[in-house]
Amino acid sequence: MGLRTPLYDMHLALGAKMVDFNGWDMPLHYGSQVEEHHHVRKECGVFDISHMSIFDLQGAQAQALLQHLLSNNVALLTSVGSAQHSLLLNEQGGVIDDVMVFRTAEGYRLVSNAVTRARVQAWLQQHAADFACTVHWRNDLCLFSIQGPLARERLAPILNSTRAALMQSLQHHQAAQEGDWFISCTGYTGEDGIEIMLPATQATDFINELVGAGITPIGIGARDTLRLEAGFNLYGFDTNEQVSPLTVNMEHLICWEPQTRDFIGRQTLQAQLDQGVTEKLVGLVLEERGVLRAGQPVRVNNEISGVITSGSFSPTLGKAIALARVPVTTADRGEVEIRRKWFPVRVVNPRFVRSGKILV
Structure with missing residues (x-):
């Protein structure tokens, strides 16, 4: 059970x-x-x-703690009720979890994924020990x-x-x-x-x-x-602690200003930017009959150079779709291996449907 x-x-x-x-x-x-x-x-x-998982963070240094832990800038949450999507990163720039952060009258509320609850709670409490604030799991x-x-x-x-x-x-x-x-x-x-x-x-x-x-x-x-x-990522499939947010369309969740804010993972991500990011997350649409699933290899220009991170049948499109991590040079066509055969796929912006409208 x-x-x-x-x-x-x-x-x-x-x-x-x-x-x-x-x-x-x-x-x-x-x-x-x-x-x-x-x-x-x-x-x-x-x-x-x-x-x-829901966590309440309160105390005089709750904001300082989150400025240290989160990729986004909680100082931008200037009013009670404002919210932002953010990332908890490890020192290597990998994603511990993506979280929603809310400003409350008493401090801040974080909502994280179920699968990461123990990891996130331990991470928050470990670092909160150095700040004047408390972490309360709202079970x-x-x-x-x-x-x-x-x-x-x-x-x-x-x-x-x-x-x-x-x-x-x-x-x-x-x-x-x-x-x-x-x-x-x-x-x-x-x-x-x-x-x-x-x-x-x-x-x-x-x-x-x-x-x-x-x-x-x-x-x-x-x-x-x-x-x-x-086109939303699922933790454990599209993101995890070995995946950089710069390769999975999460760079908008990173606030680089002010430059003095040294959040965990910042230096590693900056080094990745300086060296040049080599992968990106794209959408795939299978025009023929078949099923796209996580782990299937993606071939671009006759080279196996990518992988599907999550995929399924799209009831709205009536076709199989997927998110895939591929080289940044990938254009608008590729192939996916399904049961030892290669099938052509369209490479699209990873937003297939929004507000009931098909976008691809």
Whole structure:
């Protein structure tokens, strides 16, 4: 038996097929992964992502700690509720995890991936020992992600007036707190959406209200195809501690100013820039029938010089798509080996679908 969110029994009651996901028992789907995918693109659905890790950092030197640990500049979060995507890097410039960072009235809140929880918590606490601040793992909270073009419309009637008004006012990368609820707008599907953190004791009642309001529960299967279509990286596949963010389209999460901010990994990344980055992350579209999967080799100009980091069938495009790390010189064509045969693929910008529109 794996780890379980407080919604485990509710998932079973809703007919979920449960699978192991990085040590967690999570719903793969509730009947049809493809239908759930389309439902989020066209209407909206709710993901139980309570397996994600939430940390509160408070104290006089909380900002100083994050300036040392994170690739992005938290000093840019000038108001309560502002948010940014950032990276925790090791000394070699590899990605320990990518995190969302929120400015709160008491300090900062970080949301990281489930698979990295122990590593991230140990890393935060190790370095916090040198700063006047505390790190608190909020395992008393649940986290829901309501994604899709109708997310706000469907949510509004089941929230109280104060929370509904806050939710409607949020722009992307903003958050607001009302009592013990924390409402944000970040997203992982390429659609509009809202995340709600609330006490675990309220989670079952809340998801009952969501489902009652016509917000369909969505499993991790559709979550993966939705994020892949949107071109978002998945930790452990597209990124890990051996992968530089400069090779996987994450350079925008690095803030080089001020030059005096010596965050962990900075010197290594600067050296990589000085030497010249040799790889990039691209999108691939398979025009013929077949399946693209992580680990498949990519051939460019008759040389095996790249690899698929994550891939799947795209319900929106009706074709197999993938993210792949390839030489920076790669143009618009390549080949992928599938079952010992080479198939041509189009090389595209790794944003296949955004806001319901096909971009490739």
